Amino acid sequence: MTGFARSRPGGWLPVAATLSALVVFPLVVDDGSWLNTAVLVLLYAGLAQAWNILGGFAGQISLGNAAFFGIGAYTSTVLLDRWNVSPWLGMPIGAVIAAGFAVAVFFPFFRLGGHYFAIATIALAEILLILFTNWAFVRGARGMTIPFVRGPDRRPTDSWAFLQFNESRVPYYYVVLGLAVLAVAIAIAVERSKLGYYLRAIKNDQQAARSLGVPVLRYKLIAVAISAAVSAVFGTFYAQYLLFIDPETTMRLELSVLIALVAILGGVGTVVGPLLGALVLIPLSEVTRSQLAGSGNTLDLVLYGGLIMLIAVFQPNGLVAVGDRVRRRRRAVRPAGDGAERGDAPLVGAPGAGD
Amino acid sequence: MPALLELHAVSKRFGGLDANRDVSMVVEEHQIVGLIGPNGAGKTTLFNCVSGFFPPTSGTIRFAGREIAGWAPERVLRAGLARTFQVVRTFPEMTVLDNVMIGAFARTNRANEARARATDLLAFTGLAGRARVRGADLTIADKKRLELTRALATQPRLLMLDEVMAGLNPAERAQAVALIRAIRDRGTTVLLVEHVMEVLMPISDHVVVLDSGRKIAEGPPQTVVRDPNVIAAYLGEKYRPRDEGSA
Numbered sequence A: 001m002t003g004f005a006r007s008r009p010g011g012w013l014p015v016a017a018t019l020s021a022l023v024v025f026p027l028v029v030d031d032g033s034w035l036n037t038a039v040l041v042l043l044y045a046g047l048a049q050a051w052n053i054l055g056g057f058a059g060q061i062s063l064g065n066a067a068f069f070g071i072g073a074y075t076s077t078v079l080l081d082r083w084n085v086s087p088w089l090g091m092p093i094g095a096v097i098a099a100g101f102a103v104a105v106f107f108p109f110f111r112l113g114g115h116y117f118a119i120a121t122i123a124l125a126e127i128l129l130i131l132f133t134n135w136a137f138v139r140g141a142r143g144m145t146i147p148f149v150r151g152p153d154r155r156p157t158d159s160w161a162f163l164q165f166n167e168s169r170v171p172y173y174y175v176v177l178g179l180a181v182l183a184v185a186i187a188i189a190v191e192r193s194k195l196g197y198y199l200r201a202i203k204n205d206q207q208a209a210r211s212l213g214v215p216v217l218r219y220k221l222i223a224v225a226i227s228a229a230v231s232a233v234f235g236t237f238y239a240q241y242l243l244f245i246d247p248e249t250t251m252r253l254e255l256s257v258l259i260a261l262v263a264i265l266g267g268v269g270t271v272v273g274p275l276l277g278a279l280v281l282i283p284l285s286e287v288t289r290s291q292l293a294g295s296g297n298t299l300d301l302v303l304y305g306g307l308i309m310l311i312a313v314f315q316p317n318g319l320v321a322v323g324d325r326v327r328r329r330r331r332a333v334r335p336a337g338d339g340a341e342r343g344d345a346p347l348v349g350a351p352g353a354g355d
Numbered sequence B: 001m002p003a004l005l006e007l008h009a010v011s012k013r014f015g016g017l018d019a020n021r022d023v024s025m026v027v028e029e030h031q032i033v034g035l036i037g038p039n040g041a042g043k044t045t046l047f048n049c050v051s052g053f054f055p056p057t058s059g060t061i062r063f064a065g066r067e068i069a070g071w072a073p074e075r076v077l078r079a080g081l082a083r084t085f086q087v088v089r090t091f092p093e094m095t096v097l098d099n100v101m102i103g104a105f106a107r108t109n110r111a112n113e114a115r116a117r118a119t120d121l122l123a124f125t126g127l128a129g130r131a132r133v134r135g136a137d138l139t140i141a142d143k144k145r146l147e148l149t150r151a152l153a154t155q156p157r158l159l160m161l162d163e164v165m166a167g168l169n170p171a172e173r174a175q176a177v178a179l180i181r182a183i184r185d186r187g188t189t190v191l192l193v194e195h196v197m198e199v200l201m202p203i204s205d206h207v208v209v210l211d212s213g214r215k216i217a218e219g220p221p222q223t224v225v226r227d228p229n230v231i232a233a234y235l236g237e238k239y240r241p242r243d244e245g246s247a
């Protein structure tokens, strides 16, 4: 696997550099629209990281992750709206609900093979969207407005306790940066642990995995639970960021597709991939959105479809693989490379042995 | 003391086909037991029944004193019974080391411990030099060796090998035979499927012969090779066109 998760000596240096740049960014770039794009990049980086745990490591392609995002957004918003519960508390509650929901729903889904699994996940998010659109308790299609926190002068005011900032976007930026770092940390922990190894074995060959004692279903469920929980956390953030949610903004299909696409474009199954993918794709989609304003979401989907085809044809392993290829070429130029790793054994053994 | 593995009247039907029919056999601890039979005799099917890949249609399978027929593969593995596949199932996109670590994780939750155990085993099976090669990039011979190492990493009491020597050249076969002996000497019981008799005879303590799903003979190798039923079964085989290793 590629990525700084398998840290080489000195591998933490680019990490530290990137992190410092991200911390300094809002101090240098004092522009609302750029800051907004940066917030979205980090949001999608986190969501794609969550997607990657199931879709990348375990190879179970979900096109319904917006469902978990939506559950996170709605849980904290309902708790806040009805019972004045802080989103900081609503966030973990939403994560737990999303994880439980994911386990219950994906239990039967995991019996479906290949494309049927992906289709089922699309249906899941769509059904949830329709349910929420018609559910009076969450105000249906009208959506929910996050109530303002007001100061003594009755004017909306910033509040860390209630994760609400009306003066500037900068605090939101730092919050989502923290959450993205958390998502990356979780992904790295997963990748290095028994869980990560088992998920990759499942992706490679489920029967072989079972023969080695891997309880395949249980590990897929753990993966989807983590994926759902992390997605839901970002859902809460998003609700607080927009201060308004409705079923469309939190659960629509384009959202699910974009999340998957970010990870796939960057490179599935790696920790760096989703970050790269978000960095490239989100600004791009912001530009097209503003350029093509008024023509609706359909053109976004055309763009995404086109990108998926390009990736499939030219770079199935994503942007991460481009970096790897460059690195390999550079290494190959050096006279004594790692050639000892391959080709030093005679090609023995009849091809196709076995039945 | 009861045998490590005891099969009693195991049958497996696929539609109208009796892939296994009333097969009874025992595998004593610390032995190398050979299971032979011509093409389509039902050897792999028997492996699949024992290792939990599908339940037998009828019959009982006792392993280490427990009835395991119908258990899921992962549960059978945890009970101490590991198998390899006739058609190799290396994890193609994982390194050799990672492949073996998956096996080692059956007995530990810690990555460092799994890595250390896998590294030791790769040295034991002679794959240490290829630890960082991807599974997909191995030769057939190395893939088979990797599967064996991976299964061994689960610390089985009984290791079932399905044609690990098919498709190997004589030198590699000799290495494989030495390795299997070494595995037994470390205390692991081995059940070995081969369909070429010559390979199996010298290392087996006990041989079971299947033909058309039934057990037709068993005993020490020297006796079994002289058994008229066995000779007939294999003579029949001689006249069937068969491409070595690619059946």
Ligand SMILES: Nc1ncnc2c1ncn2[C@@H]1O[C@H](COP(=O)(O)OP(=O)(O)OP(=O)(O)O)[C@@H](O)[C@H]1O
Pocket: A355, B014, B017, B019, B037, B038, B039, B040, B041, B042, B043, B044, B045, B046, B086, B195, B247
């Ligand atoms: N999953 C299955 N479904 C239907 N028939 C099967 C299945 N598996 C095996 N068979 C049939 O059962 C019979 C026994 O097959 P099996 O693979 O067990 O033989 P084998 O002794 O391992 O042969 P070989 O030496 O070719 O590996 C064959 O006729 C085969 O076609």
Ligand SMILES: [Mg+2]
Pocket: A355, B043, B044, B045, B086
């Ligand atoms: Mg077979």
